Amino acid sequence: MVAFTVNGVRRELGVEPNTPLLWVLREHLKLTGTKFGCGIASCGACTVHIDGQAARSCATPVSMVEGKSVTTIEGLSPDGSHPLQKAWIAEQVPQCGYCQSGQIMQAADLLARNKTPSREQIVEHMDGNICRCGTYLKIISAIQRASREG
Amino acid sequence: MTERIDPRTTDLSRRDFLGAAAGLTLALTVAPDPLALIGEGLSGEALADGLLSPNVWLTIATDGTITIVSPAAEMGQGTFTTLPAVLADELDADWTRVKPVFPPEWNEKKFGNPGYDNYAFQTSASFAVRGYFKAMRVAGAQARRVLINAVAAKWGVPAQELSTDPSVVVHKATNRRISYGEIAGFAKAPAELPKIEDKDLKTAASFRYIGKDLPRVEVPLKVTGAAKYGIDAQVPGMVYAAVLQSPYPGGRPETVDETRARQVKGVTDIVKLPEGVGVVGTSFEATQAAKNLLKVSWSDAPGAHHDSEKALEEFAAIGRDNSRDGVPYESVGDAKAAMRGAVKVYRGEYRTRYLYHAQMEPMNATAAVSPDGKSVEIWTGTQGPTSLHNQVARLLGIERTSITLHQHFLGGGYGRRSQQEVVIDAVRLAKAVGKPVKLIWTREDDVRGGKFRPMTAHHIEAGFDASGKLVAWHHRVVAESVAAYTSIANGTPPPPLDRVVMKGSPIPQYPIPNKLAEHVIETRGARLAAFRGVGNAYNAFAAESLLDEIAKDRGLDPIALRLTLSEGQPRMQTLLRAVAEMSDWTRRRDGRGLGVGTMVKDDTLAAGVAEVSVDRATGKIKVHNFWAAIDAGLAVQPRNVAAQTEGSIVYALGHVLREKITIRNGRVLESNYSDYEVTRMSDVPNIEVKVVSTDNPPTGAGEDGVPVVACAVGNAVAALTGVRLRELPFAPERVRGALGA
Numbered sequence: 001m002v003a004f005t006v007n008g009v010r011r012e013l014g015v016e017p018n019t020p021l022l023w024v025l026r027e028h029l030k031l032t033g034t035k036f037g038c039g040i041a042s043c044g045a046c047t048v049h050i051d052g053q054a055a056r057s058c059a060t061p062v063s064m065v066e067g068k069s070v071t072t073i074e075g076l077s078p079d080g081s082h083p084l085q086k087a088w089i090a091e092q093v094p095q096c097g098y099c100q101s102g103q104i105m106q107a108a109d110l111l112a113r114n115k116t117p118s119r120e121q122i123v124e125h126m127d128g129n130i131c132r133c134g135t136y137l138k139i140i141s142a143i144q145r146a147s148r149e150g
Numbered sequence: 151m152t153e154r155i156d157p158r159t160t161d162l163s164r165r166d167f168l169g170a171a172a173g174l175t176l177a178l179t180v181a182p183d184p185l186a187l188i189g190e191g192l193s194g195e196a197l198a199d200g201l202l203s204p205n206v207w208l209t210i211a212t213d214g215t216i217t218i219v220s221p222a223a224e225m226g227q228g229t230f231t232t233l234p235a236v237l238a239d240e241l242d243a244d245w246t247r248v249k250p251v252f253p254p255e256w257n258e259k260k261f262g263n264p265g266y267d268n269y270a271f272q273t274s275a276s277f278a279v280r281g282y283f284k285a286m287r288v289a290g291a292q293a294r295r296v297l298i299n300a301v302a303a304k305w306g307v308p309a310q311e312l313s314t315d316p317s318v319v320v321h322k323a324t325n326r327r328i329s330y331g332e333i334a335g336f337a338k339a340p341a342e343l344p345k346i347e348d349k350d351l352k353t354a355a356s357f358r359y360i361g362k363d364l365p366r367v368e369v370p371l372k373v374t375g376a377a378k379y380g381i382d383a384q385v386p387g388m389v390y391a392a393v394l395q396s397p398y399p400g401g402r403p404e405t406v407d408e409t410r411a412r413q414v415k416g417v418t419d420i421v422k423l424p425e426g427v428g429v430v431g432t433s434f435e436a437t438q439a440a441k442n443l444l445k446v447s448w449s450d451a452p453g454a455h456h457d458s459e460k461a462l463e464e465f466a467a468i469g470r471d472n473s474r475d476g477v478p479y480e481s482v483g484d485a486k487a488a489m490r491g492a493v494k495v496y497r498g499e500y501r502t503r504y505l506y507h508a509q510m511e512p513m514n515a516t517a518a519v520s521p522d523g524k525s526v527e528i529w530t531g532t533q534g535p536t537s538l539h540n541q542v543a544r545l546l547g548i549e550r551t552s553i554t555l556h557q558h559f560l561g562g563g564y565g566r567r568s569q570q571e572v573v574i575d576a577v578r579l580a581k582a583v584g585k586p587v588k589l590i591w592t593r594e595d596d597v598r599g600g601k602f603r604p605m606t607a608h609h610i611e612a613g614f615d616a617s618g619k620l621v622a623w624h625h626r627v628v629a630e631s632v633a634a635y636t637s638i639a640n641g642t643p644p645p646p647l648d649r650v651v652m653k654g655s656p657i658p659q660y661p662i663p664n665k666l667a668e669h670v671i672e673t674r675g676a677r678l679a680a681f682r683g684v685g686n687a688y689n690a691f692a693a694e695s696l697l698d699e700i701a702k703d704r705g706l707d708p709i710a711l712r713l714t715l716s717e718g719q720p721r722m723q724t725l726l727r728a729v730a731e732m733s734d735w736t737r738r739r740d741g742r743g744l745g746v747g748t749m750v751k752d753d754t755l756a757a758g759v760a761e762v763s764v765d766r767a768t769g770k771i772k773v774h775n776f777w778a779a780i781d782a783g784l785a786v787q788p789r790n791v792a793a794q795t796e797g798s799i800v801y802a803l804g805h806v807l808r809e810k811i812t813i814r815n816g817r818v819l820e821s822n823y824s825d826y827e828v829t830r831m832s833d834v835p836n837i838e839v840k841v842v843s844t845d846n847p848p849t850g851a852g853e854d855g856v857p858v859v860a861c862a863v864g865n866a867v868a869a870l871t872g873v874r875l876r877e878l879p880f881a882p883e884r885v886r887g888a889l890g891a
Contacts (some may be wrong), residue, residue: 014278033374037512042824074375078374092793097371097377097559123831130823132510134801140738
């Protein structure tokens with residue numbers, strides 16, 4: 001049995017302790033906004049927040065979040081109104097969109113700690129998140145917009 | 151329109167289509183006419199109360215909601231917005247009330263792409279807007295006419311006196327207005343729908359949505375995690391599956407030692423597949439763990455002996471050997487004779503390696519087969535609903551109408567999701583275990599079971615006459631045939647020509663009097679597929695590299711040379727001048743070089759200029775700026791055309807800098823993003839795209855940045871260092887070697 005909080009709701013699950021958090025979220029809890037990309041923490045599609053910090057859920061055994069608080073894209077804001085989500089729409093960032101939950105969660109982690117990141121800081125922070133459609137420049141613009149418009 | 155088989159979808163051959171879908175011969179033999187598709191409304195019984203269906207493409211509800219069928223796959227290219235917007239424009243709909251939906255039935259006769267002779271549901275080769283544009287306009291205009299006629303009858307006024315504002319019919323003389331929703335409350339589609347001719351369509355000046363920028367409709371779903379991809383499917387009672395695939399194409403499982411795999415908790419079934427072994431169980435993690443514990447010996451196959459680096463050497467030697475004729479793809483004049491008569495002949499050799507699509511969503515499918523095996527339900531995101539239906543129908547021996555496909559958003563396509571092998575395996579497994587099965591490939595499965603952009607060797611000769619005119623061009627491409635691979639996998643005869651590989655080789659932007667582009671087809675047994683940018687990507691790399699070598703030898707500016715060669719091609723000349731201006735081409739910059747490249751793909755033109763620097767110690771290339779100009783005819787959604795061009799430049803940058811697939815003893819050596827290194831944010835230059843909208847019909851715009859990247863970057867490196875890079879990727883060790891560092 002593993003117990004932790006997801007998007008403010010306490011969950012107790014009878015899953016193998018070494019099951020990656022990603023698959024617990026996606027297939028056991030049906031929170032499919034968090035995506036599977038690589039399984040080895042190499043692409044960032046599975047990024048969630050654990051106690052407020054960005055983490056790759058594909059490489060996090062569920063036992064490691066025992067007693068902790070996990071936030072997924074579904075819990076980032078109650079109604080999709082997080083400044084980053086608004087900026088993502090304003091800049092029309094997503095193309096296929098598959099990586100964008102992870103991109104937004106990774107960016108939210110940056111803005112939570114640095115409200116006015118430089119372009120270089122954005123690139124450094126986001127470099128582990130792959131977007132195969134090539135929306136990187138739009139992602140940078142959206143983060144800058146969210147930083148500006150808060 | 152005449153026959154326009156999509157080169158990326160040779161699996162959609164006429165025979166294949168007929169075999170699986172008898173009864174559609176009318177659609178196959180009559181030249182595609184959009185009106186034929188719009189000849190019927192949805193029947194009254196099929197509609198809920200208060201819904202009007204002026205034709206099959208849309209319904210209007212009494213609350214004003216207009217539901218429009220969007221037939222193409224949505225994989226980020228934006229057609230889920232663009233195609234309904236085209237219809238909405240002619241309908242004069244209020245866009246804020248429009249709701250796009252995927253087709254309610256996968257009936258090619260109703261919703262298939264009129265650009266294909268078989269009306270296939272096939273989203274590839276940037277063919278959606280090109281193929282559907284006219285049909286969607288006619289559908290919209292026809293629906294508007296139905297609404298106007300209904301109001302004319304109700305008010306007793308001539309239809310000619312009625313006009314429309316967005317979602318409102320107006321009678322100016324009496325100052326009366328009635329909304330489309332109100333009309334839906336009383337109107338019925340007539341038994342015979344009005345005929346729409348070209349003169350009934352809007353003029354460009356009155357477009358409300360075409361040529362303007364609409365926010366993409368599904369973007370809000372993609373920032374909250376709500377957008378559903380195939381991998382997100384959740385079906386009651388479903389179980390999970392993993393497949394251990396043959397490491398090379400054609401390998402059949404001979405002996406399977408499943409002892410340890412069976413011991414994994416949650417594993418219920420282990421099923422032999424034609425080229426793999428499936429593991430079914432109660433969780434994703436259990437099936438994956440068990441898959442990795444299987445011990446399987448595989449039958450021999452030609453692909454088992456493939457060594458890509460060795461083969462590439464062989465391809466290069468074949469390219470040089472003019473006694474080995476290829477399949478002529480395009481021939482103008484007599485290139486060989488003109489070459490013999492040339493006073494100066496330039497020769498260039500170039501190579502490219504296998505590439506992996508690396509779409510972010512690994513391949514997956516969920517399937518449920520009915521207990522009697524006579525019907526099947528499938529949840530996936532596919533570029534090819536038609537090939538999916540044909541292949542599944544053949545597999546189960548059922549009618550296509552017994553297949554229910556739930557189309558999802560695609561987590562990247564780039565050509566990969568035209569392939570159906572994962573769907574087929576999911577159906578096989580669902581049938582075997584009698585439960586809905588969700589089959590998910592891991593990234594490692596996806597790389598090792600990838601279907602790649604072919605590796606190529608190019609040998610080009612360019613002959614000049616005594617007056618200094620380029621009179622002969624002979625481009626030999628040595629590569630496997632993607633078309634043949636796809637056809638054979640699909641049980642159809644390989645077509646003689648491989649448009650996937652050869653596209654771009656005829657360089658129509660340069661009207662040289664004698665041209666020969668030929669494909670010397672070699673077979674090595676690799677898995678292949680169409681790939682964003684198709685043959686244009688490597689063919690432009692080769693051709694545009696040689697042009698720069700020629701320019702250098704003759705002391706000509708690379709853009710000036712191209713402007714001369716493209717005389718009589720004003721659209722290309724406009725783009726060349728645009729990128730020259732955008733890049734401030736003639737300004738020298740310390741430590742940086744500029745390079746140019748152009749391409750023409752299915753009547754879409756593009757030009758690009760790269761600005762690069764090279765770290766001579768490491769061999770690392772940095773692209774600082776990229777300027778591109780694209781003419782895809784009428785730009786239906788200009789901002790989206792720019793986004794697609796920008797994205798395709800970013801996509802291609804990885805191909806140029808690092809990406810490669812290596813096959814040894816038939817096995818793919820790369821496994822994940824850790825060793826197949828795609829473009830990351832830190833690689834991306836500033837990118838500026840100019841969309842040149844012209845009054846030509848809209849053509850594709852989904853991949854046209856790809857071909858201009860390798861050539862422009864290579865030409866920029868040569869301009870900066872004097873060293874010509876002849877092989878992709880321009881990996882640091884290769885660049886360092888070339889620079890002699």
